[in-house]
Amino acid sequence: MNNRGGLLAGLALGGLIFCLGFIAPLLVTADPYAIHPAYALQPPSLMFPLGTDELGRNELWLILSGSFATLSVALPAAALAFASGVAYGLACGLAPAWVDHVLMRLLDAVLALPSLIVLLFFAALVPLNNISLVLLLGLISWPALARLVRNEALAQRGRDFVLAAEQSGASRFYVARVHLLRVMAPVLVVNGTFMVGDAIFSLSALSFLGLGVQPPQVSWGSLLQSALNIIALDPWWLILPPGLLVFASLLAASLTGQGLLARWGNAR
Amino acid sequence: MNAVLRVENLSAALPRGGRDVPIVEGLNLTINAGEMLALVGESGSGKTIAALSIMRLLPPGATLTGGVWLGGQNLALLPESALRRVRGRDAGMVFQNPLAALNPSRTVASQIAEAWRVHNGGGKNTARVLELLGEVGIPNAAARLGDYPHQFSGGQRQRVMLAMALACAPKLLIADEPTSGLDPLIARQIMELIARLRRELNMAVLFVTHDLSVVEAHADAVQMLYAGKSVEWGSAKQFFTHPRHPYSEALLGSIARVGQARLHNIPGSLPEPEARPPGCRFAPRCAHCQPDCEAAFPPPSQFGATTAACFYPRPVQDRHAGVEALPVTAPRRFITQLQVQHLSVRYAGKTGWFGAKAAMPALRDASFSLGRGECLGVVGESGSGKSTLGRAILQMLPYEGQVLLEDTDFAALHGAARCARRRRLQLVFQDPRESMNPRLRIGEIIAEPLRLQGQLPQAALREKVETLLRRVGLNAQLAGLFPGTLSGGQAQRVAIARALAASPDIIVLDEPTSSLDVSTQAMLLNLLKDIAYTDALSYILISHDFAVVSYMADRIAVLHEGRIVELNDTAALIAAPRHAYTAALIAAAPQPRGV
Structure with missing residues (x-):
């Protein structure tokens, strides 16, 4: 697939998933969590397009509200991680050398810890709700971006156009805002896209382990997990949709990111 | 023949x-x-x-x-x-950038031997390599057989490239810009080497x-x-x-x-x-x-x-006609604007938290003054400290000594007062593209110093930018474009417009024309001369090109290994250079035509 095609496919897929998460749930009129034991474990039919789970809940409605829950946690988490990564990186890149040294060693320490383990540790400590999940996921995935932004800022701040601005009295804040952020824009957009994919993946992994979105709310990860509990009954209609959605959102983020990278990679 | x-x-x-x-x-x-x-x-x-x-x-x-x-x-x-x-x-070939043409991970000797082996077979052939290195003038060649490209200087690398090209004694040598990017004295040596080899080896050269x-x-x-x-x-x-x-x-x-x-x-x-x-x-x-x-x-x-x-060829002219000699006038006198006293710069070579500090002196004890409307030329080869001198004056690096603008020492100023004074010194860089943020429009680039100085209404800002663009001979419509669409000469004009936007007293021109073609260079130098004349602007013109400096400057300072070895009025310096290095620089520069 050529780059342009990949980019378009990624954006289309991403848009579709976005609609699924934020527009389609509005169409759910009944309570998605209502239990109908009489209809437990129905395979897809006209009445239940995606079948029902072991409690007789409509899987289509569960998927839709699960998409909303997943995206409404993962997207703010990615945004938080993005903002903290950029801010930390710019601070390192523009601060005096010794401050940069201290901040970077701190960053190394954070990077040295495996993020999933840290995530599990904190998830066990704090009460889990959507806000704490956003904070947890957001604060765990920024270091890589911070390092990238810092290196880029160091490389750019010695360039002639920054020197020229400083000669005319530009402050560090001005340099960061007008020059560094604009020059880095392609790098930032590309990495931000990848971060959305990462956040969805991490949240799904957490939920799969029961530490993500808490019941009665469902998410892609928790839907997969509950399907796994009854895998002996071969409920393929419960496993495929959430699995495919996780896969599709990662694919969308990856295609979009790669497409943008190919398009802007050399634009300096 | x-x-x-x-x-x-x-x-x-x-x-x-x-x-x-x-x-x-x-x-x-x-x-x-x-x-x-x-x-x-x-x-x-x-x-x-x-x-x-x-x-x-x-x-x-x-x-x-x-x-x-x-x-x-x-x-x-x-x-x-x-x-x-x-x-x-x-046919052998040599190119402009010898460092890019040599493999950094292999010794120079093995790369020269390869050039020979590809066509003649055989082993290491140290004798032939030594002969070639001697031919291209690498001193003490036997001791350098195990050296890598980074251990050679720029001029020596070009000599190594020549040795590779000559390995099989070709009938034809194609040399594509082999001297650009080298210091004038080195460039001249390479040029003389190629000229000598062509005679000795009876080789045809396409230069x-x-x-x-x-x-x-x-x-x-x-x-x-x-x-x-x-x-x-x-x-x-x-x-x-x-x-x-x-x-x-x-x-x-x-x-x-x-x-x-x-x-x-x-x-x-x-x-x-x-x-x-x-x-x-x-x-x-x-x-x-x-x-x-x-x-x-x-x-x-x-x-x-x-x-x-040509349908209308130019008539044969008298050899001296058209060459205006420098008018012999008394050197212009200026009111002192900038004083530089005992300026020294050291670069701290520091490695890590616990690494030893080693200070590299880049500039030693430079003193001079600059008058209002005067152009001071600073010449020297790369590494002589001339860019360092410019940047220290601009307060871009820490230095020892004093820089006084209108009798006020920069060291005595802080905060906003220092900022305002520093703004009166502006600079134009060597590479105009590198000196502009590729993601800002030309208009924003030129407006930047105005914006940083204070609030101006949008309309006044736009008008000012257009005036500046016309001032440097560009179409005002360029304001909406990005710098990537400009030619080198146009981009350098934009850089000059940006420097003028800060209404400076002094502009440091750091190799302003060396990335430009000859005809563009001439236009730009004339433009700079005209602007200085109408605005009573002072320049510090830094260049490795003695001819360019002598064309622009009222006085010339010659820098050599971090020291000002000679400082004199341009005409006097050309007529009677006192330092041997100055004389060599003058000799390597293009001489008047027909003389």
């Missing part, structure tokens, strides 16, 4: 935007054994593509027509396998360059390219004394030479290969253009030892 290389009606086209765009059109040239032909043209003239097409080294997709005769074979028709035997054995002054002393023949076509060719001697094509004449007139009063301006710029005019290619920029010039390409006509493709 036997021709080593004969090129007949060579044309090359490169695919661009879905169609073949002709880059070189109908090139004819002959080089005899022991002769050097200089293929000259500004960037975009097609000279490099012409040199590459002789060895058929064009990028994939290029089309080539015509004949290239070397040693009884037509290279244009030779199969690729046979052509590989010719490259390196019958490709944009800089006429480089080949003036050594070329036997010249071929001038403009927009893909030869406009004048023949004996170098006659070409340099009596150019007949208006372009040759104008280009020769725009080279800065020691003691020149005014450079010749060539308006406009070289046409893009897609937009070459139908008639004489130079007609739109020619001062002597007639209506029929634009209708058809002029046929070549012979004038003694040279041939020019």
Whole structure:
């Protein structure tokens, strides 16, 4: 697939998933969590397009509200991680050398810890709700971006156009805002896209382990997990949709990111 | 005389935007054994593509027509396998950037030996490598056999490249800008080396360059390219004394030479290969253009030892006519504006948290003053500390000593007062593209110093930007474009406009023209001169090019290994250099024509 095609496919897929998460749930009129034991474990039919789970809940409605829950946690988490990564990186890149040294060693320490383990540790400590999940996921995935932004800022701040601005009295804040952020824009957009994919993946992994979105709310990860509990009954209609959605959102983020990278990679 | 290389009606086209765009059109040239032909043209003239097409080294997709005769074979028709035997054995090549052409992970000796082994087989052949290194003048060659490219200086690397090219004793040497990027003294040595080797080895040399002054002393023949076509060719001697094509004449007139009063301006710029005019290619920029010039390409006509493709060739002029001598006037007197006292800069070479601090002195004890409206030239080779001097004055680096602007020491100022004063010193960089944020529009770039100075209404800002653009000779409509769309000369004008926007007293010009073509350089220098005159602006002009500095400067400071070794009025310095290094610099610079 050529780059342009990949980019378009990624954006289309991403848009579709976005609609699924934020527009389609509005169409759910009944309570998605209502239990109908009489209809437990129905395979897809006209009445239940995606079948029902072991409690007789409509899987289509569960998927839709699960998409909303997943995206409404993962997207703010990615945004938080993005903002903290950029801010930390710019601070390192523009601060005096010794401050940069201290901040970077701190960053190394954070990077040295495996993020999933840290995530599990904190998830066990704090009460889990959507806000704490956003904070947890957001604060765990920024270091890589911070390092990238810092290196880029160091490389750019010695360039002639920054020197020229400083000669005319530009402050560090001005340099960061007008020059560094604009020059880095392609790098930032590309990495931000990848971060959305990462956040969805991490949240799904957490939920799969029961530490993500808490019941009665469902998410892609928790839907997969509950399907796994009854895998002996071969409920393929419960496993495929959430699995495919996780896969599709990662694919969308990856295609979009790669497409943008190919398009802007050399634009300096 | 036997021709080593004969090129007949060579044309090359490169695919661009879905169609073949002709880059070189109908090139004819002959080089005899022991002769050097200089293929000259500004960037975009097609000279490099012409040199590459002789060895058929064009990028994939290029089309080539015509004949290239070397040693009884037509290279244009030779199969690729046979052509590989010719490259390196019958014809050697050297390029502009020797560091990029050498493999950094292998010793120099093994790379030279390889050039020999590919065609002759055999082992390491240390004897031949030593002989070659001696030939190209690497001192103490036996001790350097195990050295890697980074252990050689820029000039020595170019010598190593020459040794590789000469490994199989080729009949033809193609040298593409081998001296650009080198310091003038080193460039001169390389030029002399190539000239000497050509005589000793009875080798034909095709020397490709944009800089006429480089080949003036050594070329036997010249071929001038403009927009893909030869406009004048023949004996170098006659070409340099009596150019007949208006372009040759104008280009020769725009080279800065020691003691020149005014450079010749060539308006406009070289046409893009897609937009070459139908008639004489130079007609739109020619001062002597007639209506029929634009209708058809002029046929070549012979004038003694040279041939020019022009309907209205320039008359033979008196050798000294047109060369305005520097008027002998008393040096101008200035009110002191800037004083630099005992300025020293050390670069701290620090490694890690626990690494030892090693201070490298880059500039030692520089003292001078600069008057209002004065231009001080600072010359020296790379590493002499001249850029460091400029940046210390601009308060860009920590220094020892004092810099006083109108009797106020910068060290005594802090905060906003320091900022406001620092703004009165501006600078123009060597690489205009690098000095502009590629993601800001030209208008935003020029407005930046105004914005940083305080609030101006949007309309006033736009008006000011347009005034500045016109001031530097650009169309005000450029304000909406991004810098990537500008030519080098235009970009440097924008950089000057940005410096002027801060309404400075002093502008530090750090190699402002060295990345530009000769004709663009002349226009820019004249522009800078005019601006300084009308605004009583002071310049500190930093350059490795003595001729450029002598053209602009009222006084010249010569920097050598971090020290000012000589500082004097320009005319006095040229007439009687006191330091041996100054004398060498002057000798290496382009001399007045016909002298």
